Amino acid sequence: MSIAANLALVQQNIGLAIARRREAPVTGPGVKLVAVTKNHDAAAALEVLAAGATAVGENRVQEATAKAALLPPAEWHLIGHLQTNKVRQAVPLFSLIHSLDSERLALEVERVAAMAGKRQDVLIQVNVAGEDTKSGVSPAGVRDLAELMSGLPHVRLCGLMTMAPFYENATEARPVFRELYRMFTALRAAALPNTSIEWLSMGMTNDYSVAVEEGANLVRIGTAIFGPRHY
Numbered sequence: 322m323s324i325a326a327n328l329a330l331v332q333q334n335i336g337l338a339i340a341r342r343r344e345a346p347v348t349g350p351g352v353k354l355v356a357v358t359k360n361h362d363a364a365a366a367l368e369v370l371a372a373g374a375t376a377v378g379e380n381r382v383q384e385a386t387a388k389a390a391l392l393p394p395a396e397w398h399l400i401g402h403l404q405t406n407k408v409r410q411a412v413p414l415f416s417l418i419h420s421l422d423s424e425r426l427a428l429e430v431e432r433v434a435a436m437a438g439k440r441q442d443v444l445i446q447v448n449v450a451g452e453d454t455k456s457g458v459s460p461a462g463v464r465d466l467a468e469l470m471s472g473l474p475h476v477r478l479c480g481l482m483t484m485a486p487f488y489e490n491a492t493e494a495r496p497v498f499r500e501l502y503r504m505f506t507a508l509r510a511a512a513l514p515n516t517s518i519e520w521l522s523m524g525m526t527n528d529y530s531v532a533v534e535e536g537a538n539l540v541r542i543g544t545a546i547f548g549p550r551h552y
């Protein structure tokens with residue numbers, strides 16, 4: 322199937338998952354899709370933008386920068402781990418960084434964004450399941466990091482992101498998504514100054530329907546749109 326047809330199918334499945342929600346989530350009725358173009362070329366990214374996607378996601382700063390140079394302006398999202406020494410390159414490009422996961426990184430984003438005269442929107446990545454192989458702060462560390470960010474004038478905390486463990490049966494990821502949703506509502510209720518808690522980024526090819534049922538309003542999808550990645 323074509324990228325456009327795959328995108329349409331994913332959008333349709335998102336609509337069905339929204340309809341299956343048992344109650345309206347605090348994240349609102351809509352879901353935004355980030356088309357994850359990592360390991361796919363600029364032509365594939367161009368195709369998905371032409372098919373109506375508005376946001377593209379990459380997990381490496383260099384790959385994103387190279388691709389962005391070949392494409393019309395688009396909304397770029399950084400979804401992968403960010404190294405401190407890549408912040409200078411990342412800040413000018415990305416509308417939203419999903420993967421803020423340390424105080425050190427937050428302070429570096431503040432420093433670079435201040436120099437660039439930008440207010441950088443970020444999410445805190447949470448390692449809900451406590452997997453050794455994944456980055457992200459522990460659930461217990463979210464509040465402290467959020468409070469630190471709340472004091473940084475060039476960083477705007479906009480919500481939370483997680484990657485659930487991979488399960489053959491995606492419904493097994495449901496408790497992880499429920500937990501992040503719970504943390505999202507608590508963070509929002511805390512109403513920290515200088516924050517705008519609106520995005521709950523969870524759900525990938527394998528589990529986005531479950532994530533949307535549990536209140537995700539931002540999903541990051543690669544394989545279902547572009548096919549398998551070849552490394």
Ligand SMILES: *Cc1c(COP(=O)(O)O)cnc(C)c1O
Pocket residue numbers: 357359380400401484524525526527541542543544545
């Ligand atoms: C690669 C990646 C995705 C997309 O994964 P698919 O399974 O191909 O949809 C989403 N989020 C993150 C953080 C990723 O690294």
